[in-house]
Amino acid sequence: MKNTGSLPNATAERDQTILRRVRHLGSARNGLQEWRLQRMTALALIPLGLYFVASMLRLATSDHMSAAAWLASPVPALLTILFMLAVLAHAVVGLRSILIDYVHTRARLVAAELAVRGAAVLLAGASVLAVLKLFLGR
Amino acid sequence: MERPLSPFMFPTWYRFQITSVLSILHRLTGIALAIGSIVLAWWLVAVAAGGEVFAVTHAFIASPIGVILLFGWSVAFFYHLCSGIRHLAWDAGYGFDIPTTYRSGYAVLAATIALTVLAWLYVWLAA
Numbered sequence A: 001m002k003n004t005g006s007l008p009n010a011t012a013e014r015d016q017t018i019l020r021r022v023r024h025l026g027s028a029r030n031g032l033q034e035w036r037l038q039r040m041t042a043l044a045l046i047p048l049g050l051y052f053v054a055s056m057l058r059l060a061t062s063d064h065m066s067a068a069a070w071l072a073s074p075v076p077a078l079l080t081i082l083f084m085l086a087v088l089a090h091a092v093v094g095l096r097s098i099l100i101d102y103v104h105t106r107a108r109l110v111a112a113e114l115a116v117r118g119a120a121v122l123l124a125g126a127s128v129l130a131v132l133k134l135f136l137g138r
Numbered sequence B: 001m002e003r004p005l006s007p008f009m010f011p012t013w014y015r016f017q018i019t020s021v022l023s024i025l026h027r028l029t030g031i032a033l034a035i036g037s038i039v040l041a042w043w044l045v046a047v048a049a050g051g052e053v054f055a056v057t058h059a060f061i062a063s064p065i066g067v068i069l070l071f072g073w074s075v076a077f078f079y080h081l082c083s084g085i086r087h088l089a090w091d092a093g094y095g096f097d098i099p100t101t102y103r104s105g106y107a108v109l110a111a112t113i114a115l116t117v118l119a120w121l122y123v124w125l126a127a
Helices: A004-025 A031-059 A064-072 A074-102 A106-136 B006-013 B018-049 B051-062 B064-091 B098-126
Strands: none
Touching: A031 A064, A031 A074, A031 B064, A031 B098, A064 A074, A064 A106, A064 B018, A074 A106, A074 B018, A106 B018, B018 B051, B018 B064, B018 B098, B051 B064, B064 B098
């Protein structure tokens, strides 16, 4: 472990340079944006995930009333919605990177990708609607 | 000629090492957690629906199969969390040399076990 002090700056500089080059020379598609989305949601999911799992542990032995009451209060409702959206966005990018590695037929890849994205949108919509219903009180 | 692709290489041609095993585990736990997000969304819908739907969902979660699944997802979550932090450190440019990589790998495994034990100890003591 030496010279680590300047590494983050060097990394940022390298990212910038590569981005500039790639935009002009190669077909980068949405790779960099996806890479960033993956890292941003990963960062967000550290506190959100710990908060959600800790809350689940507290609810683990509870009945319906306390779970519903928990989701009816503003902070849990907001953080649960953000958690689900971050999880699903993170999962879409992650699953896509796995699909790209193992699905070698373009048509199958597109089909699998659509299925993953469709499922994620459906789950996101259902989760947000469920939390909103509890928060707004039916 | 068809060349063997990487997953095929593993059992016969490639020696397992902690670096590759942890990398594969990061993906596998990621897939497991993505599947878990379906159950999570279902649980939210069940809480919102209440009544019969919630009762059935709660009974399933509290059943032996449900608890085993929850345990698996908790391990997957804590592993993916710790391993993800390790990945973020790499993205920021830290910890690339082999000794550090091995040390952080074992640290991830130790932290996963510690967090899982703490979480279930809490459930067990609170129940």
